[in-house]
Amino acid sequence: MTQLLAGSPLEPAHFPVGRRTITVVDHQRNDRRLAIDLWYPAAVGDAERSVYELFPGVSFAAATAQHEAPARSGKYPLILFSHGRTGMRFSYAMACEAFAARGAIVVSSDHPGDALADWLLGTHTDDRTNEVDRVADAHLVLHLLLGGADPLPVDLANAIDHDRVVLAGHSYGAFTAFAAAAGSRGVEAHERVRAVVGFQAYTRSMSDGLLGRVAVPALLVVSTADQVTPPGVDAERPWALLRGRPTWRLDLEGAGHQAISDIALYAELAHRVPALPALVRDYLVQAAAGSEAAAGRSWRQLQQVQVSATWAFLQVALGLDVDAGEAEALRLESLPGVELRRR
Numbered sequence: 001m002t003q004l005l006a007g008s009p010l011e012p013a014h015f016p017v018g019r020r021t022i023t024v025v026d027h028q029r030n031d032r033r034l035a036i037d038l039w040y041p042a043a044v045g046d047a048e049r050s051v052y053e054l055f056p057g058v059s060f061a062a063a064t065a066q067h068e069a070p071a072r073s074g075k076y077p078l079i080l081f082s083h084g085r086t087g088m089r090f091s092y093a094m095a096c097e098a099f100a101a102r103g104a105i106v107v108s109s110d111h112p113g114d115a116l117a118d119w120l121l122g123t124h125t126d127d128r129t130n131e132v133d134r135v136a137d138a139h140l141v142l143h144l145l146l147g148g149a150d151p152l153p154v155d156l157a158n159a160i161d162h163d164r165v166v167l168a169g170h171s172y173g174a175f176t177a178f179a180a181a182a183g184s185r186g187v188e189a190h191e192r193v194r195a196v197v198g199f200q201a202y203t204r205s206m207s208d209g210l211l212g213r214v215a216v217p218a219l220l221v222v223s224t225a226d227q228v229t230p231p232g233v234d235a236e237r238p239w240a241l242l243r244g245r246p247t248w249r250l251d252l253e254g255a256g257h258q259a260i261s262d263i264a265l266y267a268e269l270a271h272r273v274p275a276l277p278a279l280v281r282d283y284l285v286q287a288a289a290g291s292e293a294a295a296g297r298s299w300r301q302l303q304q305v306q307v308s309a310t311w312a313f314l315q316v317a318l319g320l321d322v323d324a325g326e327a328e329a330l331r332l333e334s335l336p337g338v339e340l341r342r343r
Contacts (some may be wrong), residue, residue, distance in 0.1 A: 003051070004060040004269045010094055010304045013101035018042035018069035019050040019062065022151045024109075026140050034109040034137060037089045039100035040156060041076060042069035052090050054266065058273055065097050071155040077164035077318055080141060081108040082134065084171030084202070084261070086119045091261050092170065094300075098307045104314075105160055109141050114172065127205065128185075131175065135187045138167065138180040142190055164318045165192045168310075170260050171229060174198030178206060178238070182213035189213070195317040196244075197310055199260040200226055203234045211241040217317035219248045221306055223255035225294070246316055246342060248329075250309045252302065253337035254294035260306050264288040264299035295337025305338060 019039050026032040047066035053059040079099055083091050089108040090096075096106040111134050112118065113125035125133065142165070143149075148157035167177035167190075181196045183189035184206075196214060199221045203211065220242075222235045229235075231251070239249055252259060267288040270281045294302050309332055315325030333340045 004058075004272055006052075006060050006063040006094065006265060008300070009063040009101065010098045010300055010307060011101075013064055015041035015072060015101055015103060016043075016045035016069065017065045017097050017100045018047070018067075018071060019065035019097075020068050020153065020156070022153075024140065024144055024151065026136075029133075029136065032112060032133075034112070034140065035089060036107060036109040036141060037096075038156060039065055039093075039096045039106040040159065041072040041074070041100060041103055041105075042066055043072045044069050052093055054269075058276070060269055063094060063097055064101060065093070071153075071159045074159060075161040076159055077104045077166060077314065077320070078145060078160050078162075079104050079106045079166045079168055080138060080145075080177075081106055082138065082167070082169030082173030082176035083108060083111065083115070084169070084173045085114055086116050087114075087170070087173070087261070088116050091263075094262050094265060095260055095303055095307055098304070099311070102307075102311050105156065107141060107145060109137055111137055111176075130172070131179065131205065132185040132187075134172070134176040135179045135185050138176055139187060139190060142192065146192060162192065164194055164320075165190075166195045166197065166314060166318070167193050168197035168199070169201075170199040171202045171257065174201030175203065175206065178203070178214055178218075179210065181216055182210050184210055195219075195314060197221070197313070198238070199306065200229050200257050201234055201238065202229050203238050206238070208237070208241055211238050212243060214242050215244050217244045217246050217313070218242045219250065219310060219313045219317075221260065221309070222249060222251045223257060223259050223294075224251055225254050226257045228257035246313070248309075248313050249341045250306070250332070251339040251341075252294060252305070253339075255302060256289055256294070258287055259294070259299075259302055297337070305332070305335070308332065309340065
């Protein structure tokens with residue numbers, strides 16, 4: 001077993017962070033099984049460090065998350081985060097830990113049929129099936145979280161603020177977020193959603209009508225050097241059609257498609273795994289291009305800008321602390337290599 005370290009967190013933590021993993025079975029969809037990770041403000045700061053297993057025999061210790069630490073008392077916004085194509089539920093662990101450290105409960109499930117293992121084994125589904133499944137997955141997880149049903153631990157169920165529910169996602173995960181908020185593929189819009197965040201969003205398969213039905217506040221995070229979801233294809237149209245207020249757009253100069261994911265961390269760690277095949281190492285390095293450094297920022301600094309902007313947006317959109325959110329937005333507007341538009 002090769003166990004590595006994620007290194008420093010993106011920013012100093014406001015709260016200790018806990019992490020738990022549960023599994024839920026959807027008996028209405030051929031017993032579809034979803035593995036779910038939850039990050040949350042923790043009541044203690046000295047529990048055992050959580051571990052993420054990338055591949056059989058290769059894992060790394062979390063930057064800050066503790067294994068199954070008890071949840072801190074209080075009520076916290078819920079962020080449901082959807083992974084991109086070929087992703088995993090913990091492919092964004094650095095950002096998810098950072099959001100939890102700021103005071104949110106963050107939940108991410110695998111999307112069977114579009115997870116890394118499916119693409120490696122050739123069991124991935126077609127796009128339409130994937131989109132139907134993704135939206136239904138989001139509804140299932142929200143039903144579990146807001147209903148407090150088994151296997152959700154009681155301390156976590158009691159900590160969720162049902163009036164502050166956010167859908168977020170990266171790439172195809174942004175499709176999940178926008179489609180679940182608007183209603184799509186035969187599934188109604190979820191009535192509890194109060195805001196949506198799309199990182200390097202894949203939107204070309206969304207109709208104008210779907211995007212126009214997103215009436216809640218929205219944030220688009222755009223990488224200007226993104227070759228997978230280029231701004232001209234996947235950002236301009238939603239920016240014109242999204243009608244919630246406020247709606248923000250954050251453009252990151254020189255950043256690539258994986259700017260919010262942990263792919264740059266994986267590329268960094270890959271050099272410390274002696275037995276890792278060169279093909280895997282080369283893939284990780286190539287995929288991380290444009291995310292490990294952009295506009296003079298390291299990949300950690302680039303992620304921190306996105307976390308900070310997202311939190312400022314949520315402070316305003318959810319009424320957490322409007323003055324603090326507006327002040328942070330003004331600071332972000334002055335940063336080099338960053339453009340923040342608001343309406």
